[in-house]
Amino acid sequence: MMNRSIVSIADYSREQIERLLERTAEFEREPNHPHLLEGRVVATLFFEPSTRTRLSFETAANRLGARVIGFTDPKVTSSSKGETLKDTIKMVSNYADVIIMRHRLEGAALYASEVTDVPIINAGDGSNLHPSQTMLDLYSIWKTQGRLDDLNIFMVGDLKYGRTVHSLLMSMRRYNPTFHFVAPKELEMPEEYKLYCRKEGIRYVEERVFTEESIADADILYMTRVQRERFTDLMEYERVKDTYILRADMLGRCRENMRILHPLPRVNEIEQDVDDSPHAYYFQQAQNGLYAREALICQALGIE
Template structure:
């Protein structure tokens, strides 16, 4: 049974096949490939873009969607275990797309082996569909995935999109610059991953014009209030970095700004009208990539 729990489980060939099929869906998104298929979207944690893009992907492929967007409206509010929820929903659906606040929840659900599981984010761990749309956006705007300098800014401690993207780019000779305050620095396990995969990286707490000048991709992240236990710590770091249009004067002509969204204060609205802003289009790419992911997991051929 085919699951997508982590970006690490995809070979380079599989990853590129998903991106290539996403391009076909961008050219023709409405296809009757999920006729008589039911997809369950189980979102134990709030989401807008991920949930709606998965549900739109199913609808544009001719399938049906069931599920919930708030765990309080499910039987988990009555104490039902994750195992029982997955087992029950598997009676009704051909595929489950799941977001959960606990790291490892998607892996656990996949090990039940009831129906294919797609991880739509598990705690601070992984977000493989976001990584694939990030890779699609990088390849589309840069013309290649190879030899890019990627500057990651903000919450690198809890940012699952950052953690997944480091792995997703590992075969493409990236160079990373990690910009974060000490409290939100990239965890040691991901730095060790870079070392073991010979991925050059630098760390700094200074979000300077010199750093922006080096970027091919400027990957902004929000400081995630929901990941903090200590609210005083959150208040100290929540506005530590803010990108404004006047900071972009040293940027390379082809540089693009990505953000997994939602944004709060980390990107000023005056950036939106610059040629560097790509985060709205990036979110739009999520539809085509998630159509491709669904077909990949279900073994559906796309031409």
């Protein structure tokens, strides 16, 4: 079934990405369009809880004038009684004009888009894809740097399990980036993504050090959380846990245009004293998520 579902943006062309970026910018200038989706029903199906993403999507729908239905906890739905995903999607398709779904299983959104004509927006399927996060990351980079081309992007922390860094890596491939993968051995960028870089001709360097000097030529510092439970070797965790923490005194030599991004929630990988730096951008980045999601909902509904 062909429809306007947004399951992945990894294969979007430059033109498609740019169109979405421009529409996101329009929504940033004016987030409130109470009549744009008047009379439309948006369903948010969170088979797995994710308060941050759900609030952002529901705010986007509300600011566009849509009504929102859905659930935030699969325990209250029929899926806990053994209903298949297909049946749940078919049922909700009778009510809603667009379905925004989050699921713990990988590929769930793609499958959902195959069983209904109602457009599906993937709000995260396990550790697989999360296109609205990717879109807000791209928008934050585009907005703060004025371009996506030819940037030095440092990805720091957990590059093994970090879904956001993998998606960002793939969606940047058309923009001639240079990546610096800064991670401990146990959490380094998986081979499949390095292979992807080599196939696509994307330059990358792998680094273990994370210091004032090592980040001096970064345009974007994309921080992620190093989680204790990801380590098989806890000695290794103890050794590296403080290595990938960004402190304000590390920003002395960085480029003026450099911005710090983080998918949030943050724990201790960015010290509180960084928040006041003009380089800190993670809270605005989260806010950009609202505008990006307004753009994605409109695209899924075919609204110009």
